[in-house]
Amino acid sequence: MIERKFIAQKTKEYQIQEYINENLKNVGHSHTKMVKTPLGEKIVLYASRPGLIVGRKGQNIKELTKTLKKRFGLENPQIEISEVTDINLDANIVAERIANxxxxxxxxxxxxIGHRVMEDVISAGALGIEITVSxxxxxxxxxxxxxxxxYLKKCGNIAIVDVDKAYVQAKLKTGVVGIKVSLMPPGIKLPDKVELIEEKEEKIEEVSEENKEGKNEIKPKAKKTAKTNARTKSNAVEKEAEDKNPDEEKAEKESVVKPHKEPAPNVHDGVKNED
Known part of the structure; x- marks a missing residue:
């Protein structure tokens, strides 16, 4: 049952869009969007010349709202008009221009006519365009x-989703002429487009002979300070201690003269024998 509701809703939206497209010919109408809101149905009309859609004092909009209420049973349709920024990147407007x-x-x-329109579209920034007149x-x-x-994609997801397509009929004396336009707008990321990142080359500077001679010059010695003198003395003492053999160390120890101690005076020598 739910599926039937969805199908009925989508068929109703399609019928509304077809009715709007038939009534808004030669006005620069591109496409319509329908959004449900708590206040009612919101219908947004995208066009290149919104003044012609509104009409004098909004007469065309009022008539359109009345027909939408009576014919399609919309309770409170709210119609808004937005202007298309670039008409050369819209397939419906381009096809309608060729038909006119x-x-x-x-x-x-x-x-x-075909070549002129094609050049305008490419100069506007489109990646590719194809026009078929039959x-x-x-x-x-x-x-x-x-x-x-x-460049225009013919198959894949990009051809279905991103490529803008339109079909318009031009009524001539000889008969009906069909115009089909396929347009690929700018800014589409193509999966088969690969960008190579170039590595930065390292610059090797050549040193001249004069610079080499300047580098090889002997630099003046730094002045010695008290700290540097103390460090050099301590380092020299440590090196001397490391260079000595153990036999030489023993000989130095034996050669050291011990201090001579004088014998203590005898007490009995000072005392006279009274006898």
């Missing part, structure tokens, strides 16, 4: 003409 120029100037200059152009037999420039 074909309806105005005819099919004799369709190649010039119909009775320029003869009575139906043909398909393809204009392409840059």
């Amino acid at each position: 120029s074909l309806e105005r100037f005819g099919t004799q200059k369709f190649k010039a 119909g009775k152009i320029p003869s009575s037999r139906a043909k398909s003409w393809r204009f392409y420039s840059g």
